[in-house]
Amino acid sequence: MNSQLQTLLENNPRVWRAKDAGRYLMTGTPTGHPQLDATLPGGGWPVNAIMEMVAPQWGMGELQLLLPLMRTITQQKRWILWISPPYIPYAPALERAGIDMDYVIVIQPDNSCKDALWSIEKALQARACALVLAWLDGLPNGVIRRLQLAAETGHSLGVLFRQRNDEHSSAALRLHLHPSEKGVQVEVLKARGTHRYCSVHVNLQLH
Amino acid sequence: MTKSPVVLPLPLSLPSEVPQSASKAEAEILQPLWLALVFPKLALEVHDGQQRDIPAVVVKEYKGRSVVHTASRLAEVQGVSADMPINAAYALCPGLKVYPVNDQSQLQRLQQLAAWAEQFTSRINVQPPQALLLEVRGSVRLFGGLSAIQGQIRQQLTEQWRHSFHSAVTPTPMASLLLAFCGQGDVVQNKQHLRSVLGRLSVNSLPIGFKTKQQLRNTGVRSLRDVWRLPREGLARRFGPELINYLDRTLGLIPDPLNFFTSPDEFEAFYEFPMEVYSTDLLFNVAGQLLQQLAIFLRQRDVCINQCQFQLYHDMHTATDIIVGVRQATRDHQHLATLLEEHLNRLSLKAPVKGIKLTAKDFMLFSPQDFSLFLEPALDQPLTGRESDIGSLLEQLQARMGRDAIKTIHSVADHRPEYAYRVNETVAAKSEHIKQQRPFWLLPEPRLLPQKNHQPWLQGPVTLIKGPERIQAGWWSGRDVRRDYYIAVDNKGSHLWIYQELNEPCQWYLHGLFA
Numbered sequence: 001m002n003s004q005l006q007t008l009l010e011n012n013p014r015v016w017r018a019k020d021a022g023r024y025l026m027t028g029t030p031t032g033h034p035q036l037d038a039t040l041p042g043g044g045w046p047v048n049a050i051m052e053m054v055a056p057q058w059g060m061g062e063l064q065l066l067l068p069l070m071r072t073i074t075q076q077k078r079w080i081l082w083i084s085p086p087y088i089p090y091a092p093a094l095e096r097a098g099i100d101m102d103y104v105i106v107i108q109p110d111n112s113c114k115d116a117l118w119s120i121e122k123a124l125q126a127r128a129c130a131l132v133l134a135w136l137d138g139l140p141n142g143v144i145r146r147l148q149l150a151a152e153t154g155h156s157l158g159v160l161f162r163q164r165n166d167e168h169s170s171a172a173l174r175l176h177l178h179p180s181e182k183g184v185q186v187e188v189l190k191a192r193g194t195h196r197y198c199s200v201h202v203n204l205q206l207h
Numbered sequence: 208m209t210k211s212p213v214v215l216p217l218p219l220s221l222p223s224e225v226p227q228s229a230s231k232a233e234a235e236i237l238q239p240l241w242l243a244l245v246f247p248k249l250a251l252e253v254h255d256g257q258q259r260d261i262p263a264v265v266v267k268e269y270k271g272r273s274v275v276h277t278a279s280r281l282a283e284v285q286g287v288s289a290d291m292p293i294n295a296a297y298a299l300c301p302g303l304k305v306y307p308v309n310d311q312s313q314l315q316r317l318q319q320l321a322a323w324a325e326q327f328t329s330r331i332n333v334q335p336p337q338a339l340l341l342e343v344r345g346s347v348r349l350f351g352g353l354s355a356i357q358g359q360i361r362q363q364l365t366e367q368w369r370h371s372f373h374s375a376v377t378p379t380p381m382a383s384l385l386l387a388f389c390g391q392g393d394v395v396q397n398k399q400h401l402r403s404v405l406g407r408l409s410v411n412s413l414p415i416g417f418k419t420k421q422q423l424r425n426t427g428v429r430s431l432r433d434v435w436r437l438p439r440e441g442l443a444r445r446f447g448p449e450l451i452n453y454l455d456r457t458l459g460l461i462p463d464p465l466n467f468f469t470s471p472d473e474f475e476a477f478y479e480f481p482m483e484v485y486s487t488d489l490l491f492n493v494a495g496q497l498l499q500q501l502a503i504f505l506r507q508r509d510v511c512i513n514q515c516q517f518q519l520y521h522d523m524h525t526a527t528d529i530i531v532g533v534r535q536a537t538r539d540h541q542h543l544a545t546l547l548e549e550h551l552n553r554l555s556l557k558a559p560v561k562g563i564k565l566t567a568k569d570f571m572l573f574s575p576q577d578f579s580l581f582l583e584p585a586l587d588q589p590l591t592g593r594e595s596d597i598g599s600l601l602e603q604l605q606a607r608m609g610r611d612a613i614k615t616i617h618s619v620a621d622h623r624p625e626y627a628y629r630v631n632e633t634v635a636a637k638s639e640h641i642k643q644q645r646p647f648w649l650l651p652e653p654r655l656l657p658q659k660n661h662q663p664w665l666q667g668p669v670t671l672i673k674g675p676e677r678i679q680a681g682w683w684s685g686r687d688v689r690r691d692y693y694i695a696v697d698n699k700g701s702h703l704w705i706y707q708e709l710n711e712p713c714q715w716y717l718h719g720l721f722a
Contacts, residue, residue, distance in 0.1 A: 059701035059720030063647045079597050086648070090719060091618035091628040093645035105597075106614040107604060119604050126600040179700020206702050206721045207644040207673065207694050 032068020041193035049172035243383035406432035483559035646719030667698035
């Protein structure tokens with residue numbers, strides 16, 4: 001193989017080869033939900049990456065899915081940034097669920113998508129901040145790729161919550177949530193490191 | 208003739224050698240040592256940096272005529288000298304550049320120089336219009352000798368300040384000033400040697416009245432050595448007490464108390480642009496230089512700041528204020544510059560800028576942060592010492608989006624859901640966890656739900672799953688809450704937290720979402 005091509009394949013984090021899928025299997029963060037861990041490549045949430053969660057409406061378990069991760073992060077005394085959440089993150093409930101609110105910061109830009117994107121990028125680049133949750137729709141093309149790079153620099157995970165399903169997205173993992181009786185039905189739209197796109201039911205104790 | 212040195216200075220030190228030398232050593236420690244800095248061309252040098260390479264003069268008004276106050280070196284070469292009428296100076300040197308004398312800016316520059324000299328000693332006296340006195344006895348050992356101090360002063364004055372100067376060191380302030388004014392760079396460590404060193408100076412250089420000088424010359428006194436030979440009583444009677452007083456202070460026979468310079472407790476730096484500026488890039492460059500000055504100022508005082516203020520001056524408009532604030536007190540000018548950049552990026556100038564001023568006050572003692580000596584800890588380990596990282600991120604966000612955009616949320620003990628949390632307040636005592644289920648999302652204001660057949664309706668029927676949980680509290684504060692809360696599911700599958708008012712007319716409200 002061409003040596004230049006070889007170096008490109010080996011050093012560029014954005015290029016992955018199907019035969020290297022095993023490499024990615026090593027690196028997931030456990031989600032805390034056994035059904036989901038079994039499905040996702042790497043046995044958990046991707047690391048140093050951007051992830052998209054498409055939910056047609058809020059209030060169907062989208063935060064519950066991330067709850068074990070958030071718990072671990074605040075226990076490690078690393079920070080979680082919530083950028084333009086649709087409602088007020090309710091501190092009594094989050095504390096009851098085991099999240100240390102001392103490590104949660106809410107950013108509410110004044111209705112400007114540009115400011116929100118800028119703050120997501122800065123937050124992802126900061127190493128003390130481990131998880132960035134952002135509620136944004138209508139992202140310009142190519143933005144996710146840029147955020148992806150920021151997440152790699154800062155060794156953080158960015159989760160974008162969206163209400164519309166945008167097919168052309170370069171996020172490392174894309175999930176579509178469907179409401180169900182006892183939890184949530186998670187459809188994997190795209191996952192870096194696998195071809196097997198499937199759907200799994202996750203039991204959640206919403207209330 | 209060879210006898211005279213034996214006769215004059217020696218008799219004092221001859222008897223009883225041993226005790227004398229011990230007390231001499233003690234006296235040397237206690238004796239102050241004054242370093243005088245005289246800036247002969249200060250009046251010219253405050254104007255701008257150009258006059259070094261061209262013939263230039265500063266003029267003053269004297270009896271209705273303009274006369275030369277200070278001439279540059281090139282002008283002096285062509286024959287221009289002080290107190291010469293300006294016409295004569297022009298005749299000698301047609302290409303002469305002329306500035307008016309500016310006492311105010313000279314005094315300002317002297318004060319800046321005094322602030323600069325605080326790195327050498329804390330005891331500084333400003334002698335307007337063009338001299339400084341530094342008491343350096345206590346600094347000699349710290350700097351490794353007097354010559355090291357003088358070397359540093361010389362280097363910084365010539366390279367950074369670009370001032371020409373004379374300096375002299377003696378145990379009395381007046382003697383140092385006198386020697387420096389005469390351009391004699393003597394170093395006299397002991398008071399007893401002052402007479403012989405000063406003896407060679409002409410009486411013309413004494414800072415005394417013109418009439419007294421003339422009287423002295425008429426009596427045949429040319430140099431100070433001649434004055435020393437005159438009887439003291441006679442001198443006092445003939446020339447008045449001022450001369451005797453001055454000479455005694457010069458020789459250190461009577462004390463000479465001086466006021467010490469105290470540095471201003473605010474930082475202020477100003478830059479006036481030579482032309483109007485429209486671009487924020489240029490503003491940023493100049494502001495960066497001002498911030499560097501601030502950093503030096505802060506370092507000298509070992510303090511740091513929480514915020515500094517920029518003012519941009521315009522023609523015909525009020526000044527634009529920019530306040531750069533930091534969460535953790537700092538003296539790092541680069542950090543302040545990145546924050547300023549965020550402010551400038553968002554700023555739209557209402558008018559071209561003519562000048563920029565940086566002010567800072569409210570200083571705090573600087574305490575350095577401790578950094579890890581070894582490698583950064585692995586990322587899956589808890590980051591304990593890295594809070595400063597999040598601090599700088601929050602500062603950047605704050606600088607761009609304003610203070611209100613960033614929130615922390617903590618819970619407090621209150622049964623009423625909308626009062627059970629606090630924004631941007633550190634809650635000292637963690638509240639007891641409530642036992643009942645609460646949603647992750649709370650609506651800022653409860654949303655009124657329409658009703659169909661006495662049942663709540665949200666774009667479809669709403670099914671109640673759990674409840675009711677009665678919350679009844681707050682009657683004491685005037686914000687009475689009497690509600691029955693239910694957990695419900697709408698027809699799309701969202702889990703809702705809704706309540707029914709117990710007071711008439713028993714409306715239904717949506718208050719939260721279980722996410």
